[in-house]
Amino acid sequence: MAGHSHWAGIKHKKGRADKERSKIFSKLSREITVSAKLGDKDPDMNPRLRTAIQAAKQANMPKDNIFRAISKSEMSGDKNYENLRYEGFGPFNTAFIIETLTDNKNRSAASIRTILQKNEGRLGESGSTTHLFYNCGVLHIDKKKCSEEEMFEMATNSGAKDCLNLDNYHEVISEKEDFYKVKSEFEKKLDNFLHSGIEWRPISYLSLNKEQSEKSFSNIGVFGRIR
Numbered sequence: 001m002a003g004h005s006h007w008a009g010i011k012h013k014k015g016r017a018d019k020e021r022s023k024i025f026s027k028l029s030r031e032i033t034v035s036a037k038l039g040d041k042d043p044d045m046n047p048r049l050r051t052a053i054q055a056a057k058q059a060n061m062p063k064d065n066i067f068r069a070i071s072k073s074e075m076s077g078d079k080n081y082e083n084l085r086y087e088g089f090g091p092f093n094t095a096f097i098i099e100t101l102t103d104n105k106n107r108s109a110a111s112i113r114t115i116l117q118k119n120e121g122r123l124g125e126s127g128s129t130t131h132l133f134y135n136c137g138v139l140h141i142d143k144k145k146c147s148e149e150e151m152f153e154m155a156t157n158s159g160a161k162d163c164l165n166l167d168n169y170h171e172v173i174s175e176k177e178d179f180y181k182v183k184s185e186f187e188k189k190l191d192n193f194l195h196s197g198i199e200w201r202p203i204s205y206l207s208l209n210k211e212q213s214e215k216s217f218s219n220i221g222v223f224g225r226i227r
Helices: 002-038 047-058 063-072 105-118 148-158 176-187 210-217 220-225
Strands: 082-089 095-102 133-142 162-165 169-175 195-202
Touching: 002 047, 002 063, 002 095, 047 063, 047 176, 047 195, 082 105, 095 105, 095 195, 133 176, 148 162, 148 169, 148 176, 169 176, 176 195
Parallel strands: none
Antiparallel strands: 082 095, 133 169, 133 195, 162 169
16 A cells, blocks of 8 residues: 555656646747747757757757747748736735736736736736846856856857856856847857846845745746746
8 A cells, every 4th residue: 555655646746747847848849939930940040049949958858849849830820929028016015027928918918917916916017117127148057067267258258248156057147139149159169058048137136034935936937827
């Protein structure tokens, strides 16, 4: 009986992990499809597509899935997705910027509004929170790939805005407009990154205790399920 219960627990955990992985793959596939549809099908000629493919590889997405996502962009009957940004507030006046890739903006807006309201938050007007953040390009590079001196030299030569030496990786910050140029320069010497993308980062931080933090961000993952 104990062995059976243990096996049931393993199957339950595996099923949950498979479900999460499927959601991640779905999101990455959609970004690849949209990137290929909006630009060149060759990742060497399309920085956004190249970044999307790299993110998929970092998530261990099979090559066949990546090829199918690119091919899907050529189908005339495929859905048209839009990049939309919403702004809002959560508990304790925490500010949010929520970026979506959706084929139904009305449904997405309604879903986001409902999630925020259920968690003591509200959807704001355009411009209500963007002034609290700055948009920048971010690269995370494994310290095993290069030394601190080499990293600072590459960051300087590429036109990056800042370079930080963190615990397990180097972090390179660039202006949003320079992100793909800076990333391309690093790609000449590095074969992959721990993370790369354009992010919204807060200009200042709120001081929340553990309970407040958990209440503010325990449901943040739900945004990844909005379509």
